Amino acid sequence: MIHFVGAGSGAADLITVRGQKMLQEADVIIYAGSLVNEALLEYKKEDCKVFNSAYMTLEEVIEEMKKAEAQNKTTVRLHTGDPCLYGAIREQMDILDDLGFKYDYCPGVSSFSGAASALNLEYTLPNVSQSVVITRMAGRTPVPPKEEISTFAAHHATMVIFLSTGMLEELSKKLIEGGYEPNTPCALVYKATWPDQKTFVCTLETLAKTAADNNITKTALTIVGDVVAHTNYDRSELYNPEFTTEFRQATKSSHN
Template sequence: MISFVGAGPGDLDLITVKGRKLMEEADLVIYAGSLVSQGHLKFCREDSTAMNSASMTLEEVVHAMEEAFKNGEKVVRLHTGDPTIYGAIREQIRELERRGIPYQVIPGVSSFTAACAAINREFTLPGVSQTVILTRMEGRTPVPEREALENLARHQSSMAIFLSVKEIDKVVGKLAKGYGRWDVPVAVVYKASWEDQRILLGTLEDIGEKVRNEKIEKTAQILVGDFIGEQFHRSLLYDPGFSHMYRSEKG
């Protein structure tokens, strides 16, 4: 069995219990060494094998998994955050299916939720936003025109932007065009949940300068939207004047 496991955003304790157990049982762990904390490897058995996929091709990764499976070994493919978000697992899954190799996907804590937790906020605030958009700037990997940042920003939803902090000025320009204003709250969280985590708070007007001053060029989440601000409605869930199947109206 091949297990695609989300390692979480950085903090070793933010991997799931199921993911940690699979790490402890694995014969082979193939991990994304450029992003995943190597601290996770200390939970592996001493006789297990670890391979850093940072310099490997898709074909090499799949070959290693196939050989281990043929030898009756348990394999963990360890991805950063949650493997279902920018994890490039679908192409690996396709190759495993072609070979008739069984697999499973174990979710993990994503960097976008870790970043929101780091600033003590909630993406879905009553009266502000009930939608979260996860996206990125176009780079070497293109983005469909319908998903351009300026188009997504017009929805005024909460946004988490991955893999884009190096182009912060372009990001800001596109967002301002979509929002039609420059006072939109922004948070940039560098290495969310890691020991060297840094948080920058500002607006579309000044966040670019703050990012440049801190020389942040990678491994950061850009969170955008009025959910970062202080204005929102009280939730009906705990409102005494609102009844539901577990509570009658009080008042």
């Protein structure tokens, strides 16, 4: 059996209970060493074999899975955050389907959730933003033309931008051209939930300078949108005494 496991956003204790149990029972662990906290390897069995996929190709990862399956062993493929985001898991699963190997997928805490916790931030505020766009800039790996980053800006939704810290000047330019105001609130979160986490709140026009001034060149998320300022939002109707829900009836206006 092969388990794809989300390691969480950084802090070792943010792995799920299920994911921790899978690590403890694994005979083989193949972990994304460039981003996964190595403290998680302390959960492994003494005789567990460990491979760092930062130094491996897809073919080499699959070969180790084949060896483990041939010996009826359990493998954990440990990815950063939640591997449904930029985890490159589908290409592995397709090969495993062709090989007839069984696998499952244990979700994890994404770094975009970790970044929100670092800022005590709510991405969706009533009458400010009810949508979150998770995307990245085109770099060495392209993005589909219809997902050019400037096209998202016209919606003024909350944006969480991965894998783009080295291109913040271009990012700001494209988002302003697309419709965001230069003074749109932004945040940079470096290594969310890790011990050396850093957060910076700025604006779209000062984003690149903020990163440069603080030597932030990688491993950071960029958050763009008015929710960063968390002002001028409406109260949630869910807890409004004048709003009827499935569980309670509305009462008289609190102003009466």
